[in-house]
Amino acid sequence: MSKSFRPDVDAPEWKGGHSPYDIIKEGTIALVVVGLLTIILATLFGSPDDHEITLKNWANATPVDFATTAINEMNGTTTTAGYGAPYNTASDGQKLGPLTLAKWAGVRIPVNTERDFVIRPLESLPYNAQLSSALTTWKSASSSQRTTWVNNYTKADAKLAYTNGQVVSTATDAGPVPVFINDLTNMARSGALDTALVSGGNFFSTDYTKPLLFLSDGSYLADLAQKQHLLGSQWGMMNETNSYPGQAWLWLYTFWYQVSPFSTSANADVQVWATMMLLSVIMFLVPVIPGLRALPRKLKVYRLIWREHYRK
Amino acid sequence: MAWISFLAALIPLDGLGHYLHWGVIDISVANFIVILLMIATFVAALLLPFPGRSRRKESK
Numbered sequence: 528m529s530k531s532f533r534p535d536v537d538a539p540e541w542k543g544g545h546s547p548y549d550i551i552k553e554g555t556i557a558l559v560v561v562g563l564l565t566i567i568l569a570t571l572f573g574s575p576d577d578h579e580i581t582l583k584n585w586a587n588a589t590p591v592d593f594a595t596t597a598i599n600e601m602n603g604t605t606t607t608a609g610y611g612a613p614y615n616t617a618s619d620g621q622k623l624g625p626l627t628l629a630k631w632a633g634v635r636i637p638v639n640t641e642r643d644f645v646i647r648p649l650e651s652l653p654y655n656a657q658l659s660s661a662l663t664t665w666k667s668a669s670s671s672q673r674t675t676w677v678n679n680y681t682k683a684d685a686k687l688a689y690t691n692g693q694v695v696s697t698a699t700d701a702g703p704v705p706v707f708i709n710d711l712t713n714m715a716r717s718g719a720l721d722t723a724l725v726s727g728g729n730f731f732s733t734d735y736t737k738p739l740l741f742l743s744d745g746s747y748l749a750d751l752a753q754k755q756h757l758l759g760s761q762w763g764m765m766n767e768t769n770s771y772p773g774q775a776w777l778w779l780y781t782f783w784y785q786v787s788p789f790s791t792s793a794n795a796d797v798q799v800w801a802t803m804m805l806l807s808v809i810m811f812l813v814p815v816i817p818g819l820r821a822l823p824r825k826l827k828v829y830r831l832i833w834r835e836h837y838r839k
Numbered sequence: 840m841a842w843i844s845f846l847a848a849l850i851p852l853d854g855l856g857h858y859l860h861w862g863v864i865d866i867s868v869a870n871f872i873v874i875l876l877m878i879a880t881f882v883a884a885l886l887l888p889f890p891g892r893s894r895r896k897e898s899k
Contacts, residue, residue, distance in 0.1 A: 575853075761865060762865050767867075769854060770855070770856045770868070772873045775870045828885065831885050
């Protein structure tokens, strides 16, 4: 017995007339027209490059926020310090259910926030007797002693102030930490910290991972992003600065971040990625998915395009 | 290219953006216009007659 007729795959061969169609000509015209439109529209509506946001900008605009973030880099409570892979082993990182994907990929860009954001940059400064003594004290201290100093400074961080070019803290028994935070803040205000954190050691280095991580740990960058409607919770992925049109085609990707469970999940990045991959696979497999593959036949949009033919 | 700069100056985009809110949806006016234009282009592609169709008819 023959199988039942499947109109979306078993359609009979077309026996009617044919019309000539020059696909090369149409493709060339489309390429030229779209190319010209792209150049003109990019010139008219392409957003200008904003000036880069640096640690220098941040430390000059809000030195107390910078100093507070610096002590949080030392006590390990910043986002970077607790992120996990690819920066450290402080947590499992992004997980998809039981699959610890980030952990499996491992620590590819090792970042120890205390060492890389505070101690090493300070070591790169020109000789300064007070700082040199503070660094020596720090290196010779035990791990528990360092933790005590950092915790004592952290307890007083709500009362930090920046006065007459100095970070002023009410902390007691904080060892060399007040010197570190003060010198790091002034180093950042001079612009030297931006240079010290750009890794690679080459003149033309373009690896801004560390300064960007440090910046994102404070509230300065997030405040600027919020004003421009660029936060993830503001559909920021598809927005541009000021009133320029942005990446409207990312609407679906950023949509997931606005709705539960993604909007409240600590693993939203990998969950949204997995959702989009699943939808992409479904779209790729449309020709072999029963029901979905019949949609063009059922929606009959083709009858609208070829309406003259179907009118006959 | 001076005429392009002149055209660009007609549409001031350097001020802070304006946003439209409907429930969970939060979209900039600029992106909303772009999406409307994309939909209009799609509908036009469906409804406008194929160019050259009348010429082909005449030659038949």
